[in-house]
Amino acid sequence: MKPWRFLWCLCLLTYPVSSIAQKVMVDFDKNATFPKYKTFTLKEGSVPGNPFASQRIHDAVELQLGSKGFRRAIGSDPDLLVVYHASTHEDISLSTYYSSWGPGWYPYWGMPISTTVTTSVDTQKKGTMAIDIWDANTKKLLWRGTAQDSISDNPQKNEKKIKKAAAKMFEDFPPKPKQ
Numbered sequence: 044m045k046p047w048r049f050l051w052c053l054c055l056l057t058y059p060v061s062s063i064a065q066k067v068m069v070d071f072d073k074n075a076t077f078p079k080y081k082t083f084t085l086k087e088g089s090v091p092g093n094p095f096a097s098q099r100i101h102d103a104v105e106l107q108l109g110s111k112g113f114r115r116a117i118g119s120d121p122d123l124l125v126v127y128h129a130s131t132h133e134d135i136s137l138s139t140y141y142s143s144w145g146p147g148w149y150p151y152w153g154m155p156i157s158t159t160v161t162t163s164v165d166t167q168k169k170g171t172m173a174i175d176i177w178d179a180n181t182k183k184l185l186w187r188g189t190a191q192d193s194i195s196d197n198p199q200k201n202e203k204k205i206k207k208a209a210a211k212m213f214e215d216f217p218p219k220p221k222q
Contacts, residue, residue, distance in 0.1 A: 065190055065204065065207065065211065066191045066192070067188070067190045067208055067211040068188070068189050068190075069186070069188045069189075069215070070186075071185060071187070071218050072183070072184070072186070073218075075178075075185045075218075077217035077218060078217070079122070080122040080123050080178075081113065081114065081122055082113065082115065082116040082120075082121045082123065083108055083113050083114075083115060083116060083121050083122065083123040083124070083125050083176075084116050084119075084121040084123070084125065084179070085101055085105060085125045085127070086124065086125065087101065087126075087127060088126045088127055088128035088173075089128050090127070090128065091129075091130065091131075092131075095198065096129060096205070099206075100127050100129060100209075101127070103205050103206050103208075103210075104125060104127055104174055104209055106206075107209050107210065107212070107213035107216070108213070110213075111216055121179045122178075122179055123176055123177065123178065123179055124176070124177040125174065125175070125176050126177070127172065127173065128172070129173075130170070131170045131171075131194060132171075133166045133167065133169070134167045134168075134169055136164075136165045136167075137162055137163070137164055138162065138163050138165065139162045140160070140162075141159070142159045142161075167193055168193065168194040169191060169192070169193055169194065170192060170193075170194045170201075171190070171191045172190045172191075172205065172208055173187065173188070174187070174189075174209075174212060175187050186216070186217075189212075190208035190209075190211065192204050
C-alpha cells in the first residue's frame, strides 16, 4: 500500500472519532487554597426539561467530589457550594452537492447542459454541562468545569457521557496549591 493511501485511510477512520469527542474545559482561581476546604453542598442551577439528567449530573458530581476526599455537609454550614447547570441546543449544518451532465467544464468545451444541486440539512443535538464551585463564606467563584458533547436518543449512553465528562473535569481536582 502506498504511503499516501495509508494516510488517507487513517484520516478517514479518525475523523468521525475526533468530531464526536467530548470537549471538557476547566478553569480555577490560581490563588485559592483548596486544601482548607472539606465539605460541600450541591445545588441544581438550571437544567431545563429533564429531571433524570439533573439527577444523573448530581450523582456524578457527588461521586467525583467524594472520591477526592470531600464530604457532603450535614446541616447548613458547608465550605463549598457546588452549582451545576445544563443546556441543550441543535447544531445545524448544510451540505451542498453539484452534479452535472454535458460536454464538460473546460471553457473550450462549453458549459454543462444540466446541473443538479442537492442541499441536505443535518441537525445534531448538543448538550453543555457546567459545574461551578464557590467558597460558601465569601461567595467567590473558585473553580469552573464545562463539558460539551452530542446528545443521544439512548438515555444509558447519555448517562455514560455525563459520568465520563464529570470524571474528566475532576481528574486534577483539587488544583495543586500555587508554588
